[in-house]
Structures are given as structure tokens and as C-alpha cells.
Amino acid sequence: MEIKDIGELGFIEWVKSNFKTPPEEVMVGIGDDTAIIKDGDNYLLITKDLLIEDVHFKIGFDPFLLGRKSMAVNISDIASMGGEPLYSLFGVGFPKDLSWEWIKRFMEGLKNICEEHNVFLIGGDTCSSPKLFISITLIGKTDKPVLRSSAKEGDYIYVTGNLGDSGAGLYILLKELSFEEPHLKYLVERHLNPSPKVKEGRFLRKIASSMIDLSDGLSIDLHNLCRESRVGALIYADEIPVSQELRKFCEKLGENPLKFAIQGGEDYELLFTTSEKLEDSVMEKFSIKLIGKIEKEEKGIRILRNGREELLPRSGWEHF
Amino acid sequence: MEIKDIGELGFIEWVKSNFKTPPEEVMVGIGDDTAIIKDGDNYLLITKDLLIEDVHFKIGFDPFLLGRKSMAVNISDIASMGGEPLYSLFGVGFPKDLSWEWIKRFMEGLKNICEEHNVFLIGGDTCSSPKLFISITLIGKTDKPVLRSSAKEGDYIYVTGNLGDSGAGLYILLKELSFEEPHLKYLVERHLNPSPKVKEGRFLRKIASSMIDLSDGLSIDLHNLCRESRVGALIYADEIPVSQELRKFCEKLGENPLKFAIQGGEDYELLFTTSEKLEDSVMEKFSIKLIGKIEKEEKGIRILRNGREELLPRSGWEHF
Numbered sequence: 048m049e050i051k052d053i054g055e056l057g058f059i060e061w062v063k064s065n066f067k068t069p070p071e072e073v074m075v076g077i078g079d080d081t082a083i084i085k086d087g088d089n090y091l092l093i094t095k096d097l098l099i100e101d102v103h104f105k106i107g108f109d110p111f112l113l114g115r116k117s118m119a120v121n122i123s124d125i126a127s128m129g130g131e132p133l134y135s136l137f138g139v140g141f142p143k144d145l146s147w148e149w150i151k152r153f154m155e156g157l158k159n160i161c162e163e164h165n166v167f168l169i170g171g172d173t174c175s176s177p178k179l180f181i182s183i184t185l186i187g188k189t190d191k192p193v194l195r196s197s198a199k200e201g202d203y204i205y206v207t208g209n210l211g212d213s214g215a216g217l218y219i220l221l222k223e224l225s226f227e228e229p230h231l232k233y234l235v236e237r238h239l240n241p242s243p244k245v246k247e248g249r250f251l252r253k254i255a256s257s258m259i260d261l262s263d264g265l266s267i268d269l270h271n272l273c274r275e276s277r278v279g280a281l282i283y284a285d286e287i288p289v290s291q292e293l294r295k296f297c298e299k300l301g302e303n304p305l306k307f308a309i310q311g312g313e314d315y316e317l318l319f320t321t322s323e324k325l326e327d328s329v330m331e332k333f334s335i336k337l338i339g340k341i342e343k344e345e346k347g348i349r350i351l352r353n354g355r356e357e358l359l360p361r362s363g364w365e366h367f
Numbered sequence: 368m369e370i371k372d373i374g375e376l377g378f379i380e381w382v383k384s385n386f387k388t389p390p391e392e393v394m395v396g397i398g399d400d401t402a403i404i405k406d407g408d409n410y411l412l413i414t415k416d417l418l419i420e421d422v423h424f425k426i427g428f429d430p431f432l433l434g435r436k437s438m439a440v441n442i443s444d445i446a447s448m449g450g451e452p453l454y455s456l457f458g459v460g461f462p463k464d465l466s467w468e469w470i471k472r473f474m475e476g477l478k479n480i481c482e483e484h485n486v487f488l489i490g491g492d493t494c495s496s497p498k499l500f501i502s503i504t505l506i507g508k509t510d511k512p513v514l515r516s517s518a519k520e521g522d523y524i525y526v527t528g529n530l531g532d533s534g535a536g537l538y539i540l541l542k543e544l545s546f547e548e549p550h551l552k553y554l555v556e557r558h559l560n561p562s563p564k565v566k567e568g569r570f571l572r573k574i575a576s577s578m579i580d581l582s583d584g585l586s587i588d589l590h591n592l593c594r595e596s597r598v599g600a601l602i603y604a605d606e607i608p609v610s611q612e613l614r615k616f617c618e619k620l621g622e623n624p625l626k627f628a629i630q631g632g633e634d635y636e637l638l639f640t641t642s643e644k645l646e647d648s649v650m651e652k653f654s655i656k657l658i659g660k661i662e663k664e665e666k667g668i669r670i671l672r673n674g675r676e677e678l679l680p681r682s683g684w685e686h687f
Contacts, residue, residue, distance in 0.1 A: 048466065048467040048468070049463065049464055049465065049466055049467060050461045050462075050463065050465055050466075050467060050470055050495075051463050051464075051495075052467065053467055055493055055494075058470075058493055059493070061471075061474075062457075062474065062488065065474070065475075065478060066478055066481065066487075066488045067481070067482065067487060068487075069454065069487035069488075069489055070487065073454065073487065073489050075490075076487070076488070076489040076490060077488055077489065077490055077491070078490075079490060080490075080492075081490065082454070082456065082489040082490040084454065084489070086406065087407060093454075093456060093489070093490065093504070093506070094456075094490070095456045095458050095490065095491055095492050095502070095504055096458075096492050097458045097459075097460055097492045097493075097494055097496075097500070097502065099460050099494060099495075099496045099497075099500065100497075101497060102460070102494060102495055102496060102497075103494070134389065134393065134402070134404065134413075136402065136413060136414075136415045136504065137382075138415050138416075138417045138502050139417075140417055140419050140422070140500070141370045142370075143369065143370065143371050144369055144371075145369065145370050146368065146369055146370075147368040147369060147370060147372065147373055148368070150370055150378075151381075154381075154382065154385070158385060158386055161386065161387070162387065167386075167387060167388075167389035167390065167393065167396070168382065168386045168389075168396070168397055169389055169393050169396040169397065169402040169404070169413070170395075170396060170397055170398075170399060170400075170401065170402040170413065170414070170415065171397070171415055172400075172415050172416050172417045173375055173378055173379070173417075174375075174417055174419060174422060174423070175370075175371075175419075175422055176417075176419045176422060176498075176500075177419075177420075177421060177422075177497070177498055178496075178497055178498065180417070180419065180460070180496075180500050180502075182415070182417065182458050182500075182502035184413070184415055184456065184504040186413070
């Protein structure tokens with residue numbers, strides 16, 4: 048048996064049931080993107096993401112944007128809990144023959160996003176490696192963490208921003224399509240240079256009943272939120288926000304934009320629930336859309352499309 | 368120019384001078400193995416180490432011991448500051464065709480050392496990778512951190528345990544020598560299964576003026592401690608503790624055991640200084656040896672050998 052037969056979820060479940068349960072102050076541990084440790088009146092948030100050449104990116108990608116993105120994905124994990132990012136440890140394995148120019152641009156991108164979000168680099172580790180390997184640990188703080196496990200039946204389901212742009216951008220890059228036209232450039236940019244929603248997460252921590260960031264795609268992340276909360280959900284397909292740029296791209300491609308919006312990952316928008324409907328002014332201010340409601344667990348996770356409800360399969364980006 | 372022309376130290380210096388200096392509560396940041404953040408009356412210690420297949424280990428090494436060691440090197444960083452290890456985030460990139468049996472043994476080794484040192488796994492990240500890639504973040508705590516930058520002229524220099532065993536063990540493994548004889552087995556075991564000196568570090572935090580763990584070898588780690596403390600040092604070659612097993616191995620090899628003791632890395636013993644001489648009972652209890660004294664920076668870092676003093680070059684294990 049190989050690791051690909053176990054899968055990422057299977058591996059996490061094995062670790063969870065074989066390792067000792069942490070003490071009480073660890074409010075959230077293995078299985079979440081971010082750990083939460085109670086620390087006096089505050090909560091420490093600790094997250095860690097790996098980015099591996101040829102798995103998550105190609106060495107031909109713009110190093111400045113790759114530097115930004117490698118930190119952005121971690122900042123997004125902190126944002127999804129209503130946290131403020133603070134300190135980071137940066138681990139990197141550089142191939143010996145990588146040019147110093149490339150590395151400097153990469154580090155400048157990292158620096159750029161650190162300054163944008165007031166994150167301080169406080170340590171790390173560096174070594175040589177056959178492939179470029181990036182491992183960032185980010186520590187944040189919040190006075191009120193929002194979990195992915197606390198959605199309740201009857202809650203409203205919202206998302207920030209538009210979905211699917213990043214998945215379409217990745218499609219363009221992997222198929223090596225030209226992206227000189229502005230709408231294609233926009234989609235590629237949304238993949239290479241995502242904006243973690245810290246401001247939105249900070250605001251929402253007071254009112255969201257549950258929250259998760261959209262890294263694996265709406266379908267998988269909604270399944271994760273529902274599984275952890277032990278609830279079902281109904282999504283209104285027509286309400287899923289999709290950009291003009293994605294629509295235009297999909298028209299030519301002959302694809303439904305919903306495919307990218309539901310299955311495409313790495314949008315780094317926030318998916319969250321509230322017990323009361325949000326005011327229009329708030330929705331407008333933070334580009335928030337109502338896309339569904341939380342239901343009983345038995346009802347499963349469904350999508351309403353063309354007047355018919357169907358089950359929404361857990362599919363999208365799986366690592367193994 | 369390539370990264371190998373800059374070197375690990377050059378890279379760290381570049382990062383240090385280009386990234387914003389962290390706020391006051393970050394007592395130790397970039398350049399140390401472990402970051403220190405003041406947190407009320409306590410100090411958070413955060414460290415992160417990378418282990419990469421074919422750079423730090425071979426996939427043929429015993430997976431159980433590799434699991435132990437990947438955590439041990441981080442625990443050693445916490446120990447070297449007088450800290451107590453607490454929580455860990457575990458990042459791993461597994462090659463897709465790695466057997467589940469191998470991974471399970473690896474994880475059992477990790478679990479084994481976590482339980483030995485009361486470390487709780489609280490999260491991480493996992494994905495597929497062309498080579499096995501391990502990135503562990505470990506968080507610890509102390510009421511009194513011991514820095515590597517606070518040695519003073521006149522201080523005594525001590526080490527715990529014996530030096531050079533691990534370097535000799537690695538030599539045996541890399542040369543693919545047979546190691547059935549007990550003394551060779553012992554050396555290999557010391558390389559594959561190091562014991563981080565947490566108990567010693569906890570005791571020493573009250574009396575050590577500076578401390579560092581011996582991961583890169585006595586020479587490099589002493590140079591690092593002296594550079595950070597802006598002092599020089601004199602080491603008494605005859606006092607460097609060397610095991611019977613290493614002596615026996617070196618006799619046959621026709622090598623001086625001091626070569627391994629000074630240049631060999633990964634002993635994970637503690638090198639520390641004190642302003643007052645330690646009592647014999649303490650030295651005996653923790654297997655501590657007095658090996659030198661701290662001098663003025665201008666005097667450089669020297670070694671007294673066969674009645675003559677000579678400069679001790681900074682050499683040993685460098686990553687680039």
C-alpha cells in the first residue's frame with residue numbers, strides 16, 4: 048500500500064487517532080489549517096504551508112509573485128480565523144544552481160507582502176535542495192477565533208469576492224495559453240497574486256458563526272466546513288459570484304464558469320456563515336454575496352441549479 | 368551569481384538587513400536557530416528545521432529513527448535556550464510511491480519522541496513531493512531563555528556528553544562500511560538517534576551565561592556563539608570529551624578523533640558558558656566537561672594542542 052492509496056484525509060485521520068490528544072489550551076489541533084492555542088485573554092494562531100516546485104508552482108513563474116504568494120496562502124489561513132498575522136518563520140530549500148537574481152526577486156516579493164500585512168520575519172531555516180521547497184510558518188493572534196466547526200442549521204452561507212478566477216488562471220498557465228488579452232491577464236494575475244482577506248476576516252470575527260478560506264475550491268472547502276460542523280448545506284448556483292473576466296474566458300472555452308467557481312482552488316476568498324442576514328451596506332463594503340444556507344446534516348451538501356437540487360460532490364484539488 | 372556563491376551566512380545577512388526589524392517583544396529573530404517572543408512573564412520559543420532526502424538523510428535509513436531524529440533536532444534547539452518543548456506543526460512532502468509501511472514506521476518514530484518529551488502535534492501540512500521533505504515547527508516555552516550572544520570574557524566553556532560520535536557514524540553510513548561491531552554500531556546509532564539535552568538545558572538555564580546546541584560541529588557552533596557574543600575563545604584540545612568507541616574507530620582508520628569531535632556535526636550536545644566554575648557533582652550528574660575559556664574578541668578563536676596555541680578555523684558542515 049502506498050501513500051496515494053491512503054490519501055491526505057486518510058493520513059490526517061491516522062495521525063489524529065494515533066497521536067496523543069493535546070491539552071485543553073489547544074482549542075484546535077490536527078486536521079485544521081491553523082492551530083489555536085489559548086494564551087491568556089488572547090488566542091495564538093499558528094499555521095504552516097508547504098509549496099513545492101512542480102507540485103504547487105513551476106520555477107518559470109514570476110519569482111516576485113511566488114514570494115508574495117508563498118506568504119499570502121499562510122496569511123489567508125490566519126484571516127480565515129479572524130486573526131491578525133504577526134510573525135513568520137521562513138524555511139527554504141534552494142537548488143544549488145538557482146540564480147541569486149531569481150532568489151532576490153523571490154525574497155523581495157516575500158518582503159513586499161510582509162510589509163503590506165505588517166508581518167515580521169523572525170527566523171527559519173535554509174539549505175540546499177534538489178527542488179525548490181518553501182515552508183512558511185505564520186503566527187497570528189485574535190481575541191475571538193472563528194472556527195470552521197461551528198456552523199448551525201439555519202445559518203446563511205456567504206463568500207467574499209469572485210470565485211473561479213484563480214482556477215482559470217492556473218488552467219491558462221498549465222496549458223501554456225497566451226494571456227496578453229486583459230481578461231486573461233487578469234485571471235492569471237488572480238492565480239499568481241492572490242490577496243488574503245485579512246480586513247474582511249477581522250471584521251467578520253464578531254459576526255460569523257463559522258469561517259474557512261477557499262484554498263481547495265468551494266466544493267471541498269464547503270464539505271470540510273460542513274463535516275467539521277456536522278451540518279448539511281444548500282448552495283444556490285445562480286448566486287455564486289463569478290467575474291466578467293471568467294465568463295468571457297469560459298464563453299470562448301465552451302465551459303461553464305461554475306466549473307471553475309466550484310472546483311477551482313486557490314481563490315483565497317472567505318466562505319463563512321452567520322445566524323442573521325448581513326446588512327446590504329456590509330455586503331457591499333466587503334464584496335460579500337449570499338450563496339446558500341446551512342441545513343441538517345442528513346440532507347447532505349446540495350446545489351440548486353436550473354430549479355433542481357442535486358448533490359454537490361466533494362471534488363476539486365486533492366493532493367494525492 | 369548563484370546561491371552557492373552567497374552561502375548560507377551571506378543569505379541570512381541579506382535577509383536581516385533587507386527585512387524590517389521586528390518589534391521589541393521579539394527578543395531574538397533572524398539568524399538564530401530559535402526565535403524568542405516575550406509573552407507576559409514567559410518567553411515563547413519557536414524553531415523550525417528542514418530535512419531533505421539526499422541532503423540530510425537517505426531514504427534507506429531506518430524510518431522509525433528518522434521520524435525520531437526529525438523532531439529531535441528541533442527539540443535540541445529549544446533545549447539549547449533552556450526551554451521546554453510543547454507543541455509541534457509537522458509539514459511533510461511524501462513521494463507518491465513511498466510505501467505506507469515506511470511512512471507508518473516514520474510516524475511511529477515521530478510519535479515515540481513526542482511522547483518521550485511531552486510534545487503535542489497540533490497541526491501541519493502534507494502534500495506529494497518529488498523527494499521526501501520534512502519541515503517541523505516546534506514551539507516551546509521558558510521563564511529564562513539562555514542566548515548564544517551573552518558569553519563574557521573570563522567565562523568558562525563547557526560541553527555535555529561526548530563529541531564526534533555522530534560525525535563518525537555518518538562517515539560509516541556514507542562510506543557504506545559494515546557496522547556490526549558494537550563500537551561501530553554505537554557510533555551509527557549516535558548519528559541516527561540523537562538525544563536532545565532538554566533536562567540539561569532546563570537545569571543550565573539558571574546558571575549558563577550563554578548556550579548553543581552542537582548541530583554544525585564544535586568549531587562552527589563555537590564560532591557562531593563567539594561572533595554573536597563578540598568574544599574570542601581558547602579551547603583545550605586535550606579536554607574535549609571523546610568516547611572510547613570513537614577512539615577505537617579512529618585508531619583503525621588512522622584518524623585523530625579530534626577531527627570528528629571538532630568538525631563533525633549533529634552531536635546535539637550543549638555548548639555553554641558560565642561565569643563561575645561548575646561544581647563537580649553537577650558536572651558528573653549531567654556528564655559535563657570543561658573545555659576552555661572565553662577571551663577578548665581580538666584574540667580570536669584558538670585551540671591549545673600539544674602545548675601550542677593555534678587558530679581554530681570555522682569549518683565543518685556548511686550547507687552551500
